[in-house]
Amino acid sequence: MTKSKKNKPQLSHEEFEVSQAVAKRAAITRYPSPIKAKKNPMSKQEKIAFIADKFRDIMLALDLDLTDGSLARTPERVARMYVEEVFSGLDLNEFPRVSFIEDQYQHDERANMVLVKVKFHSFCEHHFVPMFGTAHVAYIPNGKLIGLSKIPRIVRFFARRPQVQERLGAQIADSLCTLMDTQDVAVSISAQHFCVIARGIEDENSHTITNVLRGAFDTHEALKNEFFEGVNRKYIQT
Ligand SMILES: [Zn+2]
Numbered sequence: 001m002t003k004s005k006k007n008k009p010q011l012s013h014e015e016f017e018v019s020q021a022v023a024k025r026a027a028i029t030r031y032p033s034p035i036k037a038k039k040n041p042m043s044k045q046e047k048i049a050f051i052a053d054k055f056r057d058i059m060l061a062l063d064l065d066l067t068d069g070s071l072a073r074t075p076e077r078v079a080r081m082y083v084e085e086v087f088s089g090l091d092l093n094e095f096p097r098v099s100f101i102e103d104q105y106q107h108d109e110r111a112n113m114v115l116v117k118v119k120f121h122s123f124c125e126h127h128f129v130p131m132f133g134t135a136h137v138a139y140i141p142n143g144k145l146i147g148l149s150k151i152p153r154i155v156r157f158f159a160r161r162p163q164v165q166e167r168l169g170a171q172i173a174d175s176l177c178t179l180m181d182t183q184d185v186a187v188s189i190s191a192q193h194f195c196v197i198a199r200g201i202e203d204e205n206s207h208t209i210t211n212v213l214r215g216a217f218d219t220h221e222a223l224k225n226e227f228f229e230g231v232n233r234k235y236i237q238t
Contacts, residue, residue, distance in 0.1 A: 015099040016144075018179055027095035027157075029174040031167055035090055044083055051079035086123055089160030096153035098179055103141040113138050113223065115230045116148060118155040124195050125162030133191030133207070135169070136231045139176055140184035140216060140223075151176075165191055165210050173212040183215030186227045 018026070042050065056066065056075040064071055088094050121132035135155050139146075158171045173187045188211045196206055216223050 015101055015147075018098045018100065022178060023095060023098065024092070026098070026154075026175040026178040027092045029171045029178070031170040031174055033090070033161055033163070033167065033171075047083045048076070048079045051082055052076045055079060085160070086121075087161050089157045094160075095157055096150060098146060098150050098154075100144040100146045100180070103143055103145045113140055113226060113230070114145070114148075115227070116151040118152045120155050120159040122159035122161070122163045122168060122191075124193055125164055127195040127199075128162065129194040129198070131163070131165065131191045131193040131195075133189060135172065136186075136188045136227075137172060137176065138186045138217070138227050138230065139180055139182060142180060142182035142184070144180055146176075146180060154179075165189055165193075165208055169210050169212045173214055177214065184217060185212075185214045186217035186224075187212045188228070188231045 052075040055078050059066060059071065059075065066072055066075075115136060115138040118135045118137060119133075120135055121130055123129065124131050137151050137155065154175055155172055158168055158175070169187045169189045173185045176185045176187075177183055188209065190207050190209045192207055196208075213224060213227075217227055218224070
């Protein structure tokens, strides 16, 4: 971001919390994951016990010896990892708290693009194995600036669930549109899928790239180019 040269504004940096209704819409999005609403959802501890039990059965079906010291606690380890870590984004209550400040850096002629690069890891919902990569997320402030640390948190919230890459990009873009009250959002995701690397065509170098271009990023060629220049720029540390 660059500041306007003239009329350097007095900055207040007053933060505004996003309302609960907006946060809820931003957590679900118009591209919701196939999550079943239950009348009596299990507690975290109940989920861990239930999954550990089923995973033990999977291991037994694979003829693994669960009396072996190395394997004995694997079912519980996997269950805990699913519920508390890699799939914690299935719990909508885990959506990050988002606050914003007023944008006082706007150019007279045009707004500045804000671009954030986020490393993430997720799970392919077709094979339940990891996919991991980089998301470039950009938006044009519509009077609001979101804390820069919030964008990685939003990306990781949607990544921490069984996913398909296209939906992950759509959810990030839609969530940001809702939170920032704008249509001008772009998301480019480059990811490697373990299900492609380790099975099927076994191509270690294949990256899948998906883009979501909304609002001015879709209609303004110059802005689209600026976004992809930012995506393709080589950073000192990547
Ligand atoms: Zn897969």
